[in-house]
Amino acid sequence: MRNYVQYRFILFVFTILLLVMMSVLTPAAAQSDEVGFISGDVYATLEGPKDLPPEERGQGTILGVISNIVMDSVQVTCPDSTQLIIPNYTDSFTPGVDQVSLFRFNTVKSGMPMAGGTYTFTALDDFGNPIPGVEATDVWVGVQAPDPPTNVHAIMTGEGIWVTWDDVPVISGSFEPASGLGFYQMELSEPSGQVYGVTSLATPGYLIPKDKADFGPHDYGLSLDELPDGTYHIRTCVHSVAPQGSAGHGFEYNNADSSQTIFFNIENGVITPGINFSLEPAATTSTCPGTGVASFTASAGAIENLTSVCEGTLPTAGKPNLVFTHGLFSFNITGLTPGQTVTVTITLQSPVSVGTQYWKYGPTSANPGGEWYQIPMGDDDGDNVITIQLQDGGVGDDYYLAADGMIVDQGGPGYPPPAPARSVGGIAVEFPVGGSDSSSPPYAVIIGGIMAALAALVLVGWFARRRWLGRCS
Numbered sequence: 001m002r003n004y005v006q007y008r009f010i011l012f013v014f015t016i017l018l019l020v021m022m023s024v025l026t027p028a029a030a031q032s033d034e035v036g037f038i039s040g041d042v043y044a045t046l047e048g049p050k051d052l053p054p055e056e057r058g059q060g061t062i063l064g065v066i067s068n069i070v071m072d073s074v075q076v077t078c079p080d081s082t083q084l085i086i087p088n089y090t091d092s093f094t095p096g097v098d099q100v101s102l103f104r105f106n107t108v109k110s111g112m113p114m115a116g117g118t119y120t121f122t123a124l125d126d127f128g129n130p131i132p133g134v135e136a137t138d139v140w141v142g143v144q145a146p147d148p149p150t151n152v153h154a155i156m157t158g159e160g161i162w163v164t165w166d167d168v169p170v171i172s173g174s175f176e177p178a179s180g181l182g183f184y185q186m187e188l189s190e191p192s193g194q195v196y197g198v199t200s201l202a203t204p205g206y207l208i209p210k211d212k213a214d215f216g217p218h219d220y221g222l223s224l225d226e227l228p229d230g231t232y233h234i235r236t237c238v239h240s241v242a243p244q245g246s247a248g249h250g251f252e253y254n255n256a257d258s259s260q261t262i263f264f265n266i267e268n269g270v271i272t273p274g275i276n277f278s279l280e281p282a283a284t285t286s287t288c289p290g291t292g293v294a295s296f297t298a299s300a301g302a303i304e305n306l307t308s309v310c311e312g313t314l315p316t317a318g319k320p321n322l323v324f325t326h327g328l329f330s331f332n333i334t335g336l337t338p339g340q341t342v343t344v345t346i347t348l349q350s351p352v353s354v355g356t357q358y359w360k361y362g363p364t365s366a367n368p369g370g371e372w373y374q375i376p377m378g379d380d381d382g383d384n385v386i387t388i389q390l391q392d393g394g395v396g397d398d399y400y401l402a403a404d405g406m407i408v409d410q411g412g413p414g415y416p417p418p419a420p421a422r423s424v425g426g427i428a429v430e431f432p433v434g435g436s437d438s439s440s441p442p443y444a445v446i447i448g449g450i451m452a453a454l455a456a457l458v459l460v461g462w463f464a465r466r467r468w469l470g471r472c473s
Helices: 002-032 443-472
Strands: 038-047 058-067 073-077 083-086 092-094 103-110 118-124 130-139 153-156 160-164 183-189 195-201 206-209 230-241 251-256 262-267 270-273 277-279 283-286 293-298 302-309 328-334 341-347 357-362 371-375 385-391 407-414 421-424 427-430
Touching: 038 073, 038 118, 038 130, 058 083, 058 118, 058 251, 083 103, 153 262, 153 270, 160 230, 262 277, 270 277, 283 302, 293 302, 293 328, 328 341, 341 407, 371 385, 385 407
Parallel strands: 038 251, 092 195, 153 277
Antiparallel strands: 038 058, 058 103, 073 083, 073 118, 118 130, 153 160, 160 206, 183 195, 183 230, 230 251, 230 262, 262 270, 283 293, 293 341, 302 328, 328 407, 341 385, 357 371, 357 407, 421 427
């Protein structure tokens, strides 16, 4: 019997050692099978308004490399056989840039790229020698350049800084951002020179949020609340790509206009607008319960006819069981593009609880006569600022049958009432509203069951211990 036990013990130890060795060796084997790559890209950068002659616009050649191979620098051989070295480069753009396993190299050379010739990118080691087999090529096609963004403007709202610009005309096969060919890009430069921003935008416009928690999926993660004091500027540009089937690949043009740059200053957390920047005037009204003044701003259009609505003036049928501390509001948003979606920022006099819901009363396709329904909220972090999204002719618009460039809304924020506390065995227990009439089991029964189960475990353990001790004595 003893030999059998020893055999099982030795087998167990051997199995554990084998699993440990497999866990250590497997990643190394996988890593050795990983394929290295290098991708080089040459594209033109243009600066200035589109109506200037090309020779009067700032021109340059961007040479960029992305690779997963560790190297010191990259040598570029141009079509005229001239060579230059481009160093390592990093910025803070996402998505599309893996700062952990990908290495980037970038430089700007004066003058436009040489059209039709081959640029060769060769990886160099620490001693400046070419790494065998680590090479890439690209050809600049020189197709029509996209226009730079125009009418660039920033508006400061309760949500943050909304940056907008006009649509840039489409270039078939080269700049069609809605189809994934080319894109818009926005950059924010710190006083230190560090550049943050968002790329791969399919539509013109982006929000730099006030709070970090408000960031979306296509950004670096920097909020206005995190920025130190200093002067900042925001630039926008467009990127076109080489047409499919051409000799080139990757980017083809980067086009911007410095006259459209936005400037602003931050001092002690206060943002002061500069060039191409304004503070959006807020519409205000006193709340019906008298909790203070509420202010409304919209990411597009203009808020008109903002008034407070007393809770008791609305129908009770279908009304949610919520506490509307600040009452409800009625307002219109005008000057919209038909079908446009608008983010409305509501600033209240005092904080609202996390879990607050925004409910509206108005006509719907299911009930043209009017009903209560919920509008999703985008900012619910327990402060005094909340956000909702409304769509012309869609969610939140009384005129849901047609997109007419105006939104008519009537609603407000409410939160569930606190559950009444009852005493069970001297312990205060939170019961759901409705008490014993609720479909859920009474909390006293649940607590009693838990205590009985614990007592049973204690008794079983006590008897087992006594039997075990008896066997050992």
